[in-house]
Amino acid sequence: MVDQTRLRARVADTITAPVVLIQTRLGVGQLYFASLKERLSPPICSSGLAPAGPTRIRGGNVPGERLDAEWVRSWWEQADAALTKLTQAFLPTHGFPPGHNAVRLATDDSHQATDALVDLTPIPSDLTTLYWVIGEASLPDVDSGYFIHSPATTAEHFREYGSAPIDGESIALVFGSDGGGHLFALGDSGQVWKSTTASWFDNFEVAASSLQELLEQLGRRIANQP
Numbered sequence: 001m002v003d004q005t006r007l008r009a010r011v012a013d014t015i016t017a018p019v020v021l022i023q024t025r026l027g028v029g030q031l032y033f034a035s036l037k038e039r040l041s042p043p044i045c046s047s048g049l050a051p052a053g054p055t056r057i058r059g060g061n062v063p064g065e066r067l068d069a070e071w072v073r074s075w076w077e078q079a080d081a082a083l084t085k086l087t088q089a090f091l092p093t094h095g096f097p098p099g100h101n102a103v104r105l106a107t108d109d110s111h112q113a114t115d116a117l118v119d120l121t122p123i124p125s126d127l128t129t130l131y132w133v134i135g136e137a138s139l140p141d142v143d144s145g146y147f148i149h150s151p152a153t154t155a156e157h158f159r160e161y162g163s164a165p166i167d168g169e170s171i172a173l174v175f176g177s178d179g180g181g182h183l184f185a186l187g188d189s190g191q192v193w194k195s196t197t198a199s200w201f202d203n204f205e206v207a208a209s210s211l212q213e214l215l216e217q218l219g220r221r222i223a224n225q226p
Contacts, residue, residue, distance in 0.1 A: 066125055066126060066129065067125075067126040067129045067130065067210070067211055067212050068129070069129050069132060069133055071212065072129065072130060072133040072134065072215070073133055075215050075216075075219060076103055076105065076133065076134060078219060078223075079103050079218075079219055079222050080103060082219070082222045082223045083101050083102065083103070083139075083222060086098070086101065086141065086142075086222065086225050087101060090141065093226060098141045099138075099140040099141050100138060100140070101138065101139050101140060101141050101142065102137070102138055102139075103134060103137040103139075103148075104134065104135045104136050104137065105133065105134060105135060106131060106132055106133055106134055106135040107135055110131065110135035110136070110150060110151055110152070111131075111132065113150065113151040113152040113155065114128065114131040114132065114151040116151075116152075116155060117131075117151045117152075117154060117155040117158075120155055120158060120159070121158060121163075121171065121173070122171065123171070123173050124171075124173065124186045124187070124188055124190065124211075126186065126190065126210070126211040126212075127173060127175055127186050127211065130148075130211060131151045134148065135150055135151075136148055136149060136150040136153075137176075139218075139222065140179065141225070142218075142221050142222050142225050143178075143179075143221055143225070144178055144179035144180055145178055145179025145180075146176070146177075146178055146179070146218055146221070147176055147177050147178070147179075148175065148176045149174075149175055149176055149177070154173065154174065154175050157174055158173065158174075161174070161200045163185075164183065164185040164193065164195075164200065164204060165201060166185065166187060166193055166204050168187075168189065169187035169188055169189055169191075169193075170188050171187070171188050172185040172186065172187040172188075172193060172204070173185060173186055174200070178194075180198060181198025182194055182195050182196075182197070182198055183195040183198075183200065183204075184207065184214070185204060186211055190209070190210050190211070191206050191208070191209055191210070192206070192207045192208040192209075192210070192211055192213070192214045193205065193206055193207060194206075194207035
């Protein structure tokens with residue numbers, strides 16, 4: 001149950017039109033974005049999530065459910081248990097010790113970094129939900145390696161490189177990478193894109209239809225890692 005719901009609205013300037021940022025803190029929280037010229041989302045219900053429906057949301061403009069914070073927490077619990085088994089079996093299986101594999105829960109510091117990222121640029125709402133639950137992930141021993149960057153790192157990269165240049169996405173925020181240097185970016189369409197090379201400015205291909213699907217893929221890789 002939600003102890004309290006906090007709404008904070010502020011206007012941010014963008015190239016196209018002002019954007020209203022509405023933050024709902026559910027212990028972990030979510031952010032929704034909507035143009036001032038568009039109708040805002042329906043009233044937030046007791047669960048803290050807007051009722052289902054094809055609401056125009058910046059970073060979630062397609063019909064369907066947004067990433068749910070409770071789902072992310074459940075995903076973390078399963079991933080953490082699988083990583084414990086992986087770590088225990090790694091040395092006997094491979095003959096050398098594992099690296100440091102962990103999916104870290106968000107902290108007050110990472111929440112502040114997420115707020116700073118939101119102040120820097122409008123970001124897809126699913127990424128905000130992820131960052132209110134998970135601070136970062138380092139999985140060097142899962143396949144060739146997978147990494148979810150911290151919000152501070154994501155902000156630093158955005159300042160240096162900007163949005164990933166993906167046709168059809170008004171913004172595509174790089175938030176992760178693999179051991180080969182390929183980048184993962186979340187577009188405002190909700191799709192996750194992966195760079196075809198270890199470059200910020202090369203081609204990107206769709207890696208998952210949503211952030212939830214990408215996390216499900218990653219969860220299976222962790223569980224099935226020998």
